[in-house]
Amino acid sequence: MADIHSKQHTIKNEVTLKGVGLHTGKEVKMTFKPAPVNTGYVFKRVDLDDQPIIEADASYVVNTQRGTNLEKNGVSIQTSEHVLAACVGLEIDNIIIELDASEPPIMDGSSKFFVEALEKAEVVEQDACRDEFIITEVISYKDEETGSEIMIMPSDHYQVTAMVDFGTKVLGTQNASIQNLSEFKTEIANARTFSFLHEIETLLEHGLIKGGDLNNAIVYVDKELSPETMDKLRTAFNKDNISVKPNGILDNLTLHYPNEAARHKLLDVLGDLALIGTRIRGKVIANKPGHQVNTEFAKKLAKHIKTERRNNFPRIDYDKPPLMDVNDIMNILPHRPPFLLVDKIYTLTENCVVGMKNVTMNEPFFVGHFPGKPVMPGVLQVEAMAQTGGILALKSVPDPENYLTYFMKIDNVKFKQQVVPGDTLIFKLELLAPIRRGICQMQGYAYVNGKLATEAILMAQIVKSK
Structure with a gap:
């Protein structure tokens, strides 16, 4: 979550x-x-x-x-x-x-x-x-x-x-x-940081811990210190004398x-x-x-x-009316059938939008994609996500009917599930950064039957229509 x-x-x-x-x-x-x-x-x-x-x-x-x-x-x-x-x-x-x-x-x-x-x-x-x-x-x-x-x-x-x-x-x-x-x-x-004496000895033997000294590592003495080990430590730490404190750590450090x-x-x-x-x-x-x-x-x-x-599938209360139906959407987006690919908007905040499309056999693209095996093209799923994201982008301007959104870039597109007639696509898009100079970047997800169908990072530009 x-x-x-x-x-x-x-x-x-x-x-x-x-x-x-x-x-x-x-x-x-x-x-x-x-x-x-x-x-x-x-x-x-x-x-x-x-x-x-x-x-x-x-x-x-x-x-x-x-x-x-x-x-x-x-x-x-x-x-x-x-x-x-x-x-x-x-x-x-x-x-x-x-x-x-x-x-x-x-x-x-x-x-x-x-x-x-x-x-x-x-x-x-x-x-x-x-x-x-x-x-x-x-x-x-x-x-x-x-x-x-x-x-x-x-x-x-x-x-x-x-x-x-x-x-x-x-x-x-x-x-x-x-x-x-x-x-x-x-x-x-x-x-x-700290080490045990037996670890220090091993590191010294292998030519490691070259930048170590008694000022940047607490050394706990967990074994008897032999004269040979004392000599090694004096050389490694560049100290004339080294001893063990009553609390079991080498000297020159206070916990x-x-x-x-x-x-x-x-x-x-x-x-x-x-x-x-x-x-x-x-x-x-x-x-x-x-x-x-x-x-x-x-x-x-x-x-x-x-x-x-x-898998963070947006939960929609279908007993409540949507925030926008298809007529409200057409008041904001310039798209029209058969290329309007979002039917309803259920959530719209500063950072997030959730929309929906009912996929029916009447979609014109099913005629050729594919005869006898209708599958919604992945590029149109991305387009439908982008149209839903356009609602969120145009929310940032006071007169959205006077603006258009244009694709600039699509990244990290992945298709997970086939979308077929009778499916309901749920779109969720979230802003990845605040909209600046009309540039908006969103993470988009499309779900079908509660499973992730498509995901992509979309970048678009809001442009005033002439």
């Missing part, structure tokens, strides 16, 4: 940060830039030819061993989660994240510095409604091998609870929650919270679920979360949302 809830947001100004990639150890410059409505979160590799773009999309996840890594057409983005969490936490909808390397800077291992930079750039409202998917049922994903599980249930706000249990004495069971995204900045953003590990896991969940690509309203409960289970859940939820939206 979708809801047009509030306005979309981006940033007003560009802002740049510099730092080191945790795993690459390379200097990297990252610039946040404003983005148009409906852009979402987009990474841009400005160090490569053609400056390729990688959208923050769960379908591009290729590896989750040391962070959430994306790849599109051979171009990679590593450890995307902390940056994305900052964008989600500040309720930014559209942003371009430019990088001159494959990995954002680790900074202090949290989202704190990204939040500060984005606030400095100033979060601003945009002239388009935010599309939010409202959770109406429990959806879950479980990794049977690890026992990790994530579920989401209905809620009035986007809420997240993370529960972690590492089965070690030094870091036992911890929980962290936020009841509203407004809590992210003060409660979650500065929770730093911000007793449950900082759980808070960071919550931060990771927010960043990874940004890959769903749609703002969601529901309560997430993550038990032993990790990038693998987070991103698999993101893929499952993205697929569920896509299916729900396609």
Whole structure:
């Protein structure tokens, strides 16, 4: 179920940060830039030819061993989660994240510095409604091998609870929650990444974690420290002395919270679920979360949302008269029989229109399409959608009878069901962005017998008739 809830947001100004990639150890410059409505979160590799773009999309996840890594057409983005969490936490909808390397800077291992930079750039409202998917049922994903599980249930706000249990004495069971995204900045953003000593040793042996030091990762000591290991750590972290604090973490760091590990896991969940690509309203409960289970859940939820939206068949109360009958429609649209392909309008708001066409054997196109096997041409289904959308477009002008709408572009057309005599076509069209300079872009759906028959993105221009 979708809801047009509030306005979309981006940033007003560009802002740049510099730092080191945790795993690459390379200097990297990252610039946040404003983005148009409906852009979402987009990474841009400005160090490569053609400056390729990688959208923050769960379908591009290729590896989750040391962070959430994306790849599109051979171009990679590593450890995307902390940056994305900052964008989600500040309720930014559209942003371009430019990088001159494959990995954002680790900074202090949290989202704190990204939040500060984005606030400095100033979060601003945009002239388009935010599309939010409202959770109406429990959806879950479980990794049977690890026992990790994530579920989401209905809620009035986007809420997240993370529960972690590492089965070690030094870091036992911890929980962290936020009841509203407004809590992210003060409660979650500065929770730093962490590792166990045995993981650090493995990463060092493989030449990884080159940009890591004791200022950007909490290291929990879950085993006895040998002199050899101490030497390795002193060299890796460029420290004369390294010791273990009474609470079981390496020195040079003080925990911000007793449950900082759980808070960071919550931060990771927010960043990874940004890959769903749609703002969601529901309560997430993550038990032993990790990038693998987070991103698999993101893929499952993205697929569920896509299916729900396609199958979101408009419910029409036929006991009530329509908003417009065919005569009212002809007062707005210039089309006339036999090319008027919409009979009634049942819903008409600022952003959405729902219309209907009864398909009868008397349609002239059935004579030749096809003799003995009448099927409504797909192009005429798209035309019928466009005529319904024309009602919505012309609603934006005070004297619609003096205007025409012309097709400019049709994208992502898909035909799912045949339409035959006796069928009733229900059309639903929604604006994808506010109408500007007479240009309107809509997502259109046509349903028959409660199933999606046709879908397309339509762009048209409103022109005053001479």
